[in-house]
Amino acid sequence: MGAYVLRRIGQMIPTLAGVMLLIFVLFNAVGGDPALVLAGKITNKEQIENIRKQLGVDQPYHVQLGYFAFEVATGFTCTWRSFTEKPDAAKAPANADLKAGPKADPKADPKAATKAASPSGCQAVRSWSTNEEVPKILMTRIGPTLTIMIPVLVLETIIAIFLAIGVAYVRGTLTDRMIMMICTVAMSISFLVYIIVAQYYFGFKWGVFPVQGWSDNFWKNVVTYAPLPVMLAIFVGLAPALRLYRSFFLDEINNDYVRTARAKGLSENTVLLKHVMRNALIPIITNVGIAIPSLFVGSFLLESFFSIPGLGREILVAVNRSDFPVIKAATVYLAMITMIINLLVDVAYKAIDPRVTFK
Amino acid sequence: MSAVLTSPPTPRHQASPGLWTLAWRRLKRDKIGMVALVVVAFFLLLMIGSYTGLIAKNWAKEVGVSYANPSFMAGAENLEAAQAATKDTGAKVPFVDLSDIDPLAPKYAEWEKRTAEIKITDTPRADTLLFGGDKWGRDVIQKAIKGAETSIFVGLVAALLATFIGTVLGGLSGYMGGKTGDFLEWFYNVFTSIPYILLILAFAAVFKRGIDTIIFILAFTGWTGIYRLVRAEYIKHASREYVKAAQAIGATHTRRMFVHILPNVSHVCLVQLSSHVVQFIKAEVILSFLGLGVPVDSVSWGTMLAEAQSELVIGKWWQLVAASVSMALLVTAFSMLTDSLRDALDPKIK
Numbered sequence: 001m002g003a004y005v006l007r008r009i010g011q012m013i014p015t016l017a018g019v020m021l022l023i024f025v026l027f028n029a030v031g032g033d034p035a036l037v038l039a040g041k042i043t044n045k046e047q048i049e050n051i052r053k054q055l056g057v058d059q060p061y062h063v064q065l066g067y068f069a070f071e072v073a074t075g076f077t078c079t080w081r082s083f084t085e086k087p088d089a090a091k092a093p094a095n096a097d098l099k100a101g102p103k104a105d106p107k108a109d110p111k112a113a114t115k116a117a118s119p120s121g122c123q124a125v126r127s128w129s130t131n132e133e134v135p136k137i138l139m140t141r142i143g144p145t146l147t148i149m150i151p152v153l154v155l156e157t158i159i160a161i162f163l164a165i166g167v168a169y170v171r172g173t174l175t176d177r178m179i180m181m182i183c184t185v186a187m188s189i190s191f192l193v194y195i196i197v198a199q200y201y202f203g204f205k206w207g208v209f210p211v212q213g214w215s216d217n218f219w220k221n222v223v224t225y226a227p228l229p230v231m232l233a234i235f236v237g238l239a240p241a242l243r244l245y246r247s248f249f250l251d252e253i254n255n256d257y258v259r260t261a262r263a264k265g266l267s268e269n270t271v272l273l274k275h276v277m278r279n280a281l282i283p284i285i286t287n288v289g290i291a292i293p294s295l296f297v298g299s300f301l302l303e304s305f306f307s308i309p310g311l312g313r314e315i316l317v318a319v320n321r322s323d324f325p326v327i328k329a330a331t332v333y334l335a336m337i338t339m340i341i342n343l344l345v346d347v348a349y350k351a352i353d354p355r356v357t358f359k
Numbered sequence: 360m361s362a363v364l365t366s367p368p369t370p371r372h373q374a375s376p377g378l379w380t381l382a383w384r385r386l387k388r389d390k391i392g393m394v395a396l397v398v399v400a401f402f403l404l405l406m407i408g409s410y411t412g413l414i415a416k417n418w419a420k421e422v423g424v425s426y427a428n429p430s431f432m433a434g435a436e437n438l439e440a441a442q443a444a445t446k447d448t449g450a451k452v453p454f455v456d457l458s459d460i461d462p463l464a465p466k467y468a469e470w471e472k473r474t475a476e477i478k479i480t481d482t483p484r485a486d487t488l489l490f491g492g493d494k495w496g497r498d499v500i501q502k503a504i505k506g507a508e509t510s511i512f513v514g515l516v517a518a519l520l521a522t523f524i525g526t527v528l529g530g531l532s533g534y535m536g537g538k539t540g541d542f543l544e545w546f547y548n549v550f551t552s553i554p555y556i557l558l559i560l561a562f563a564a565v566f567k568r569g570i571d572t573i574i575f576i577l578a579f580t581g582w583t584g585i586y587r588l589v590r591a592e593y594i595k596h597a598s599r600e601y602v603k604a605a606q607a608i609g610a611t612h613t614r615r616m617f618v619h620i621l622p623n624v625s626h627v628c629l630v631q632l633s634s635h636v637v638q639f640i641k642a643e644v645i646l647s648f649l650g651l652g653v654p655v656d657s658v659s660w661g662t663m664l665a666e667a668q669s670e671l672v673i674g675k676w677w678q679l680v681a682a683s684v685s686m687a688l689l690v691t692a693f694s695m696l697t698d699s700l701r702d703a704l705d706p707k708i709k
Binding site for chain 2: 011014015016018019021022023026027030031184185187188189190191192193196197200204293294296297300301304312315316318319320322324327330331334335338339
């Protein structure tokens with residue numbers, strides 16, 4: 001087990017280096033001269049040269065790559081220092097420049113405030129458009145994203161499992177085929193259409209929920225602003241999840257142990273809910289595990305439609321502004337999170353399924 | 360003697376039907392699959408027709424009034440068009456003599472004369488269009504057809520490219536193994552460790568907008584799933600007897616990979632191609648909606664939805680319905696076709 005984890009961590013290093021290389025090639029080599037993006041309409045050669053010097057893009061590529069690796073590392077040290085430093089240093093106007101209060105998660109809040117000050121002269125890479133420290137931007141945006149995405153994942157999985165059992169129970173009947181048909185049609189409509197229509201009816205026309213918005217209060221967000229996007233995400237995610245989970249249940253239903261259970265005289269309910277369920281849960285959990293890393297990216301569509309100051313929206317804004325440091329940092333850090341979560345899921349898998357052995 | 364001559368000829372050896380013949384037979388029996396195939400073929404014909412200019416050639420022409428009503432609800436009021444009409448006649452502004460202070464005053468006479476020389480022909484604009492018009496009075500149906508052309512073209516070409524990349528890399532990795540395999544596995548791991556959406560957005564941030572760019576982005580980020588499956592197939596096949604036999608008669612690696620093994624895994628590629636077309640059409644619509652997809656001067660289902668968002672608030676629903684229904688129809692048909700293909704091409708079923 002320990003050896004397995006160590007080996008997996010060892011495999012992560014070349015992968016991470018590859019991710020950084022890919023991002024570097026993409027943004028520093030392919031992605032045009034950032035000075036021209038930044039300078040906008042300035043055509044003064046000297047000024048452009050100055051910007052290039054400031055960004056370090058006048059250096060040869062291997063030096064730039066070194067800078068990039070350094071930037072990634074400082075992101076960690078700055079974040080780490082902000083955790084360890086005493087909060088009294090955080091008197092500086094921390095979040096004054098943030099438009100929307102990103103303090104959805106009360107736990108994340110003091111950390112964000114502390115980090116803003118960084119009195120120890122920690123030089124994290126800064127956003128090109130807002131001049132904020134990039135690690136700080138990312139940390140403050142992750143709260144709202146998780147406020148939306150965690151309920152989505154939990155509720156969607158539970159609802160989909162129970163619907164899938166129901167459909168598997170009536171397998172092969174007209175009801176089953178109708179539901180599967182509806183799922184296929186529902187999946188073919190663009191997510192955009194669902195959002196536009198739901199926002200129009202629930203928000204604009206009937207006023208059940210606010211059309212969009214976010215506040216500084218965690219509970220207010222959960223009660224007022226989150227329900228509509230969460231419901232939408234569940235509704236859209238349900239059809240593919242239901243189809244998949246149904247196939248997992250049907251894979252199990254034809255096994256010998258099910259016949260044995262029935263032959264013992266167990267009721268169909270017990271067979272389905274106890275015997276089949278336990279085995280079908282294994283692929284379901286794998287599937288949920290795969291979905292966990294995407295929690296952090298969030299649904300950038302939902303976030304931008306509903307003005308939720310989350311990571312997805314931040315990345316989208318950065319893409320539109322050609323704010324390369326933000327995109328680069330988000331990609332590298334999220335790739336790290338993805339790798340770590342995948343490892344944790346694989347380890348947790350062992351706890352669920354005793355047949356799993358680590359190779 | 361004669362009996363021998365007239366006896367029926369002995370039945371010749373019948374070639375046993377191959378995978379594709381069997382699959383086609385199974386697909387023909389699958390009613391839903393055939394209906395889906397017809398719908399998909401219809402959309403492909405639409406695409407070709409619109410590409411060659413046979414239909415929807417005049418999609419950009421402003422044939423109706425602004426937000427022209429669909430003809431089945433001709434009676435509904437159209438405030439936007441009415442407003443535009445009153446604007447043309449010119450609002451009555453009380454005349455104030457500014458000639459003393461207006462520095463442009465001496466030029467007015469000359470300008471008026473020159474304006475008179477230019478003839479403006481007002482094209483007659485229809486009050487209603489078959490399924491309504493957009494803000495500029497363009498026919499929504501023609502727009503939807505043109506949008507279908509863009510979206511299907513992007514989805515199809517990107518899926519072909521992604522399948523090509525995935526098959527070649529997957530084949531190399533699975534067949535060669537060793538160092539090449541390790542390197543390609545590393546490459547695959549790099550691409551899959553970045554969340555997919557983020558990968559697309561990172562690519563979109565760097566490249567300029569355009570149809571060719573979005574095809575490239577979708578293909579270059581979407582090959583990983585195909586790679587995984589094709590690699591597994593190649594690993595399975597590389598040690599089979601027929602490949603060893605090919606080696607024994609001196610077939611090169613390339614020949615073994617692409618002439619001997621590829622036909623045996625091509626059904627996997629075809630199913631993946633089909634499911635990626637669906638996935639990429641959906642992705643293109645979302646990217647174009649966000650302004651990261653097709654350029655401004657072309658129309659796709661995504662840009663139509665982007666316009667429809669603000670139109671819905673003023674009660675003009677037809678563009679939203681046109682774009683989403685045509686997209687839903689194609690995507691449903693394509694997904695069902697994919698399912699049928701998967702069943703038909705499953706070599707386990709005889």
